[in-house]
Amino acid sequence: MFGWLRGLRTPPSIPDSAWQATLARYPFLADRSVDDVARLRTLAAEFLRDKEFHGAHGFVITDEVALAVAAQAVLPVLHLPGGLRWYDDFVGIVMHPGEAVARRKTVDESGVVHEYDEVLAGEAMDRGPVMLSWQDVLAGSITQDSGYNVVIHEFAHKIDMRSGDADGCPPLPAGFGGTSTARDARIAWFSVLQPAYDDFRERTIVAERFGGEEPWLDAYGATSPAEFFAVACEAYFVNRDKLTSEFAGLTGLFDEFFQRSTAG
Ligand SMILES: [Zn+2]
Numbered sequence: 001m002f003g004w005l006r007g008l009r010t011p012p013s014i015p016d017s018a019w020q021a022t023l024a025r026y027p028f029l030a031d032r033s034v035d036d037v038a039r040l041r042t043l044a045a046e047f048l049r050d051k052e053f054h055g056a057h058g059f060v061i062t063d064e065v066a067l068a069v070a071a072q073a074v075l076p077v078l079h080l081p082g083g084l085r086w087y088d089d090f091v092g093i094v095m096h097p098g099e100a101v102a103r104r105k106t107v108d109e110s111g112v113v114h115e116y117d118e119v120l121a122g123e124a125m126d127r128g129p130v131m132l133s134w135q136d137v138l139a140g141s142i143t144q145d146s147g148y149n150v151v152i153h154e155f156a157h158k159i160d161m162r163s164g165d166a167d168g169c170p171p172l173p174a175g176f177g178g179t180s181t182a183r184d185a186r187i188a189w190f191s192v193l194q195p196a197y198d199d200f201r202e203r204t205i206v207a208e209r210f211g212g213e214e215p216w217l218d219a220y221g222a223t224s225p226a227e228f229f230a231v232a233c234e235a236y237f238v239n240r241d242k243l244t245s246e247f248a249g250l251t252g253l254f255d256e257f258f259q260r261s262t263a264g
């Protein structure tokens with residue numbers, strides 16, 4: 001067992017067989033340069049040192065579970081300056097065996113309280129833990145074509161939330177998009193993300209209401225720019241070619257944000 005228990009000072013060494021099994025199961029991890037795969041392994045080990053896994057409903061955290069999450073979670077920060085510091089606002093990762101049901105409460109305009117259940121494959125809380133369904137994490141091994149990946153989705157929210165509420169715009173570096181102020185950088189970001197979101201939302205609504213062709217990408221992305229960002233990040237990291245063919249502008253935008261450094 002590698003210690004995902006807290007208190008380790010040095011990252012655990014990931015046994016070769018376990019690492020190879022993870023790469024084989026999640027082909028989008030293996031489908032990278034030798035240097036990238038080596039860096040993924042280093043970051044995954046550091047992630048295991050820093051994070052604390054908990055199993056809900058009797059779910060047992062095995063090496064396979066912890067490594068599957070770690071290896072996928074570090075992919076978005078692979079070339080982001082700061083690396084794992086993007087995730088240093090929390091420690092806990094709560095694993096459910098399958099989808100979890102969360103009781104939600106909303107108050108409508110007339111003050112009436114509505115309670116309902118929401119079924120979740122994962123959830124990221126601002127400065128709090130990440131919850132994941134193991135069944136859905138495992139599904140990431142076969143949903144590459146559809147661009148679906150719950151781990152990347154939740155960790156994309158984590159990155160987004162580093163600048164406050166999840167709104168679809170992560171904290172941008174100075175000079176992003178050739179801009180000179182933080183405000184202009186944000187405008188530049190949304191000048192690409194917003195039209196892609198609007199177009200996707202429109203096509204999703206048409207498909208749902210009038211039986212039009214369903215657009216590629218998880219329809220959940222049509223619920224808000226924050227969800228669209230997370231859904232598009234999934235696709236960017238597991239099926240970049242398809243994302244490029246559907247939303248060329250997003251690939252360029254994400255390249256500029258996520259591919260800034262190889263040294264981290
Ligand atoms: Zn989400």
